[in-house]
Amino acid sequence: MKLLFVCCTILAAAFAATGDECYKDSVRVCKSVLKDNKKDKKDFSLPSCSAKYGAILEMLPELQQYVNSHITRNFEYMLMATHYGNYEKSREGFEKIFMDLSDSKWDTAIDLIKYITKRGGEMKFDNIKADTVNDENASYELYELNSLAKALDMEKELAERAHLIHGQATRRRENLHDPEVSSYIENKFVHHHAETIRKLSGYTSDLTSLLSGPDSSLALYIFDDYLKKQSIV
Amino acid sequence: MKVIISVIVILAFVATSSANLQCEHAKPNIPTEWIDMVKPCVKKMRAQIQTELEASIQYLAMGAHFSRDKINRPGFAKFFFQAASEERQHALKLISYLLMRGELTSNVSKLIKKTIVPPIVSWTSGVDALKDALRLEAKVTKDIRGVIEECEDPKEEEGNGYNDYHLVDHLTGEFLEEQYKGQRELAGKISNLEKMMDEHKALGEFMFDKKLLDEL
Structure with a gap:
């Protein structure tokens, strides 16, 4: 029973925080200047005046990992x-699409x-998702079809993570509701991911049929030339 | 009749063999006389790529710090985010150079580390961060000089005495040029900001930040 009471108090305090706490903070610091003007060190911080609202606090670790x-x-x-x-x-087309993907991940x-x-x-740069780099010895020197397959896997993983964040911000996790986060994820990630994933999947289909033909070397040359003029992102 | 059978057999053979997916192709046979970079120099160049990327992530952390609501210095943030992308471009330029010289045909996967955590993540003021940036640039300059020294007169036995004129010229003319200009720019900014903040601490930084935001 006591525990319940404590919980209620905490919850009540949390709700009260969305009231006029920043204003109260501002009044406090303004008064403190008048009262203790002899003190050298004053606390001018306004802890309740941050830009945080909604469910952003709970979403932060996930976003930092992203x-x-x-x-x-x-x-x-x-x-x-x-x-x-x-x-x-010497595959300029493949070089281009992977460099475009690299640039796009950086900008994002x-x-x-x-x-x-x-x-x-x-932002916390040391908050790294444990299985992002599953293998420090992983090879990135791959044959053409394998490299497209790997890129497709990587893009799908990022897309699923976006869905997860979107879901959590849409009450999939209890009491978390932040439409601003979910809208941001939709507009900046979800649609782009669908485009890139579809293109990569299409490339793997094309390349698979081309490589089973009689002259796979020539097919690769022509496909690479085709990729030079494509935009993946 | 025999001919027909053998034709059928051959056709069938062609059909089955072409049904296999050929993903791997033999390495081409290319003369290697034109590849003339020596090992110790290549090693230094490879390390420099990582150095530039680490600088880029350090700048990224500065951009993140000055973007915070409690710090609220969008001009500084913009300046440092741009610096982060510039450092990344330097790394890409070094990669392009090595590719042009016929390097990076093997051991590419080990070229860069997949995660970099910036050593410093918060600063007491804008001028504090600019000073850190200048120190960082000075370190990068020193490292580039180290690459030049190794490529001009490689000390190790493997590359004894092979002067890589073109690379040395490229690093001196392009990279050092940019380093020295960038360092002068940073020093000038620190000078102006520190003088302003001497008597007008908060206002000085506020105004400088808005100026940075307009200029960039």
Whole structure:
């Protein structure tokens, strides 16, 4: 019974926090200047005047991990592009689409950081999802079809993570409701992911049928030439 | 009759063999005389790519810090986010150079680390961060000089005495040029900001931030 009471008090306090706490803070600091003007150190902080509202506080760890995953993917695509840029592989089209993907992950990481701070949050670069880099020894020097397959897997993983964040912000987790977060995820991620995933899936279908033909080397050359003019993101 | 059977057999063979997916192709046989970079120099160049990326993530952390609601310095944030992307571009330029010289045909997966955690994540003021940025640039400059030294006169036995004129010229003319200009720019900004903040601490930083936001 006591526990219930404590819980209720905490909840009540939490709700009260959405009232006029920032105003009270501001009154407090203004008064403190008049009263203790002899003191050297004054506490001018306004803890209740942050930009946080809605469910952003609970969403933060997930969003921070999402930023860090984008930074990692940016490096991984960079390596895949580099591999296709060397003179032995010499596949400009593959190099281009992986570099485009790398650029896009980087830009998205910056965009996400700006978003986190827009909602009053803080970016934590050491909050890394445990299985993002499952293997430090993973190889990024892949054959053409395998590299497209890997990219498709990576994009799907990012898309599913976006769904997860969207779901949590839409009351999938108890009491969490933040339509601003879910709308941001929809507009900036969900639709783009669908485009990229569809394109990559289409490429793997094409390449699979081309590679089973009589001259797979020529097919690869022509497909690579085709990729040069495609935009993946 | 025999001919027909053998034709059928051959056709069947062709059909089944082409039903296999050929994903792997033999390495082409290309003369290697043109690949003339020496090992110690390549090693230094590869390490420099990681250095540039680490600088880029450090700038990213600065951008994130100044974007916070409690800090609210959008001009500084914009400046540092741009610096982060510039450092990343430097890494990509170094990669392109190595590819042009016939390097990076193997061991590509180990070229960069997949996660980088920035060593510093908060600053007491804008001028504090600019000073850190200048120190960071000075370190990068020193590292580039290290690459130049190794590529001009490689000390290790593997590359004894091989002067890589073109790379040395490229690093000196393009990379060092940008470093020195960037460092002067940072030093000038620190100078102006610190002088302003001498007597007008909060107002000085506020105004400088808005100016940064307009200029960039």
